[in-house]
Amino acid sequence: MTIELQRPVGDPIVLDDPGRHSFRVDRRAYTDEDVAARELTRIFDRCWLYVGHESEVPGPGSYVARDVGGRPVVMARGSDGVIRVFANSCTHRGALICSQPAGQVRSFRCPYHDWTFSNQGDLVGVPIPDGYGPGFRKADFGLARHRSDTYRGFVFVTFDPQQPLTLTEYLAGATEYLDLVDDQSEAGMEVIRGAQLHGAQANWKLMMENSVDIYHFRALHKRYVTYMESLGSVPPRRRGGFGRALGLGHGANELPPAAARPLAYWTPMFGAEVRPRIEATAARFVDRFGPERAQRITGTNRALLVFPNLMIIDAIAITIRKIDPVGAGRMAITSVALAPRDEDPDIRELRKSHYLTFLGPAGFATPDDIEIIESCQRGYLNRTVRYSDLSRGMNKEVPETTDELPAREFWRQWDRLMHGDDGHHVEAAHPGGAHGTGPR
Amino acid sequence: MTIELSVDEAAQVRLWHRVSQFLFREARLLDEWRLREWYDEMLTDDVRYAVPATDVRDGTTDALGLVDDDAARLRQRIEQLLNDEVWCENPRSRTNRMIGNVEILADRGTHLDVAANVVVHRFGHGRSDAYVGKYRFELVVAGESFRVRRRVVVLDHETLYEHGKLSIIL
Ligand code: FES
Ligand SMILES: [Fe+2]
Numbered sequence: 001m002t003i004e005l006q007r008p009v010g011d012p013i014v015l016d017d018p019g020r021h022s023f024r025v026d027r028r029a030y031t032d033e034d035v036a037a038r039e040l041t042r043i044f045d046r047c048w049l050y051v052g053h054e055s056e057v058p059g060p061g062s063y064v065a066r067d068v069g070g071r072p073v074v075m076a077r078g079s080d081g082v083i084r085v086f087a088n089s090c091t092h093r094g095a096l097i098c099s100q101p102a103g104q105v106r107s108f109r110c111p112y113h114d115w116t117f118s119n120q121g122d123l124v125g126v127p128i129p130d131g132y133g134p135g136f137r138k139a140d141f142g143l144a145r146h147r148s149d150t151y152r153g154f155v156f157v158t159f160d161p162q163q164p165l166t167l168t169e170y171l172a173g174a175t176e177y178l179d180l181v182d183d184q185s186e187a188g189m190e191v192i193r194g195a196q197l198h199g200a201q202a203n204w205k206l207m208m209e210n211s212v213d214i215y216h217f218r219a220l221h222k223r224y225v226t227y228m229e230s231l232g233s234v235p236p237r238r239r240g241g242f243g244r245a246l247g248l249g250h251g252a253n254e255l256p257p258a259a260a261r262p263l264a265y266w267t268p269m270f271g272a273e274v275r276p277r278i279e280a281t282a283a284r285f286v287d288r289f290g291p292e293r294a295q296r297i298t299g300t301n302r303a304l305l306v307f308p309n310l311m312i313i314d315a316i317a318i319t320i321r322k323i324d325p326v327g328a329g330r331m332a333i334t335s336v337a338l339a340p341r342d343e344d345p346d347i348r349e350l351r352k353s354h355y356l357t358f359l360g361p362a363g364f365a366t367p368d369d370i371e372i373i374e375s376c377q378r379g380y381l382n383r384t385v386r387y388s389d390l391s392r393g394m395n396k397e398v399p400e401t402t403d404e405l406p407a408r409e410f411w412r413q414w415d416r417l418m419h420g421d422d423g424h425h426v427e428a429a430h431p432g433g434a435h436g437t438g439p440r
Numbered sequence: 441m442t443i444e445l446s447v448d449e450a451a452q453v454r455l456w457h458r459v460s461q462f463l464f465r466e467a468r469l470l471d472e473w474r475l476r477e478w479y480d481e482m483l484t485d486d487v488r489y490a491v492p493a494t495d496v497r498d499g500t501t502d503a504l505g506l507v508d509d510d511a512a513r514l515r516q517r518i519e520q521l522l523n524d525e526v527w528c529e530n531p532r533s534r535t536n537r538m539i540g541n542v543e544i545l546a547d548r549g550t551h552l553d554v555a556a557n558v559v560v561h562r563f564g565h566g567r568s569d570a571y572v573g574k575y576r577f578e579l580v581v582a583g584e585s586f587r588v589r590r591r592v593v594v595l596d597h598e599t600l601y602e603h604g605k606l607s608i609i610l
Contacts, residue, residue: 227516368528371607374565
C-alpha cells in the first residue's frame with residue numbers, strides 16, 4: 001500500500017513549530033479536492049464517528065437513518081433492545097433498505113425486490129426463493145453491521161474493522177467532558193425532537209475550528225453579546241477559563257457561564273418563578289456529587305470537540321453538532337439539543353428558547369458564523385496568502401479560551417492521520433497536548 | 441357579462457381582498473426593510489413568529505424549531521438587522537416575497553385563520569436563495585384592518601443545506 005502512504009499534495013500542510021510559537025495551516029487543506037478525497041479514506045473511513053444519541057432510538061424496533069462519514073447508515077434498536085448500526089444498503093442489489101429518516105419497525109423491507117430484514121439485521125424473507133441454488137444461505141445476506149459502541153449514551157461507529165482502539169480509548173480525555181454532560185440527569189439525557197439541518201459553502205474544518213474559537217466572540221457576535229449583556233451576562237474574556245487538548249485530536253474550552261444554565265444555575269434572566277426549582281436541582285447535585293463536581297457540572301460552560309467532526313456545546317443549552325464534509329468546499333450541519341429526560345416543562349421551554357436565541361440557522365449568532373467561514377473560504381481563492389495562523393496561546397503554560405489550543409490539537413491529529421502515522425497511539429499526542437492530562 | 445354576487449359572497453370577496461392586501465403590504469414592508477413600521481403597525485403586542493424545524497411536520501409544539509420569537513425577541517431581531525449588526529445582512533440582502541394561494545381558513549369573529557403559500561427570494565453576498573413555505577397566520581380584526589398575532593412559516597425544504605442560514609424574517 002505504498003501509494004496510500006504517499007503524501008497526497010506535495011509540501012506539508014501543517015507547519016507546527018512550538019519552539020517559535022508558530023502554527024500555520026496551508027490553505028490547500030480547505031480548498032484542495034485531493035485533500036478532501038484523502039480525508040474520507042484516511043480519517044472518516046478509520047476514526048470512530050458519532051452516529052447519534054441512544055435516546056433517538058428509544059424502543060424496540062426504533063431506528064434513524066442518516067449519513068455518517070459520507071455513508072448511509074441505519075442506527076436501530078433491535079427487538080432484543082440492542083443498538084446496532086447497519087449499512088443502509090440492501091445486500092441483494094443495493095437499494096436503501098430504509099428511506100424514512102426515522103421510525104419504528106419489526107423489520108426493514110427493501111422496496112426493490114422485497115427482501116426483508118429483521119430489526120436485528122437478519123435476512124428473514126426472500127420472495128420466490130426457488131430462484132437460488134442450495135448454496136444460498138440467508139445467513140450470508142444479513143445487513144452489513146458496522147462496528148459500533150456507545151459511551152454515556154453517545155453512539156459511535158467505525159468503518160475500520162482494524163481500528164485498534166476501543167471507543168473509550170479513542171475518546172481519550174474527551175470522556176471527562178462527555179461524563180459532565182451525561183451526569184446532568186439520573187433519568188438519562190434525551191435529544192429534543194426538531195433538528196436544525198443546514199450547511200455552509202465552506203470546508204468542514206472551518207466549522208470545527210469556529211466551534212472551539214472563542215477569540216471571535218466579541219468581534220463577530222457583537223449583537224449577541226450586546227443582547228446578552230442587556231440581560232446581565234458576562235462576556236467570555238472577563239470570565240477567564242481555559243482551553244485544553246484532550247489527546248487524539250480532541251479538545252475543549254471550559255469557562256464560567258455567561259448568563260445562566262437551565263439545569264441548575266439560576267440568574268434573574270430566567271425569571272423568579274423557576275428560581276426555587278432550579279436551586280433545588282442545584283442542591284440535589286451537591287448531594288449527589290459533592291460541592292466541587294456539582295459546581296463543575298452545573299456551574300461551568302464547556303465546548304467539546306471530538307475528533308473529527310462532533311461538537312458538543314454545553315452552555316445555556318446543550319447542542320450536539322455533527323459536521324459532514326461534502327467535497328472540499330461544502331458541508332452539511334446537523335444540530336440537535338440535548339436535555340435531561342426528566343426536565344421540568346417550564347425549564348424545558350426556557351432551554352429551547354435560549355437555544356434558539358444563540359444557535360441554529362436563525363439564531364443571533366450562528367448565521368454570522370456561517371457567513372464568516374464562507375467568507376474565509378472565498379478569501380482562500382486568492383492563493384497568494386498561503387497560510388492561516390493558529391498560534392494563539394503557544395506562548396502560555398495554560399492557554400485561555402480565547403487562544404487556539406483545541407484547534408491545534410485537532411490539526412495535529414489530522415496531520416498524523418493524513419500522513420501515514422496511524423495516529424492511534426495515545427503516546428503519540430504532541431507535547432502541546434500535555435495540558436489535557438493535568439487536573440483542571 | 442356581469443356576475444351577480446349574493447350579499448354573502450360579496451362580503452367574502454371583500455374580506456378576502458382585505459386579507460390579501462394586508463399580506464401584500466406586509467411583504468412589501470419586509471422587502472423594503474421597513475421593519476419597525478411592520479412591527480409597530482401590523483403586529484399585536486403578543487405576537488409570536490415561528491419557523492418550525494424542517495424535520496418536524498406534525499405541528500407538535502414540544503419540538504425545537506428554527507425560530508420561535510415572542511414580541512421582545514422579534515423586536516431585538518429587527519433592531520439588530522436595522523443597526524447593521526447582523527454580519528450576514530450587512531450589506532442588506534435584497535428580498536422578494538411572492539405570496540399566493542391566500543385562503544381564509546376560518547373566520548372566528550375576533551380573528552381569522554389565514555393560509556398562504558410564500559416564496560422568499562434572497563440575494564446577497566454573491567448568493568441567491570429561495571425559501572419556500574406555507575404561511576399560517578392568526579389575524580386579529582382591528583377595525584377595517586388586521587394585526588398579526590401568530591405568524592408561523594412552515595418551510596417545505598427537507599433541510600436548509602443549500603441556504604446555510606436564515607438571517608432574514610420570512
Ligand atoms: S435490492 Fe433489495 S431486494 Fe433487491
Ligand atoms: Fe461563533
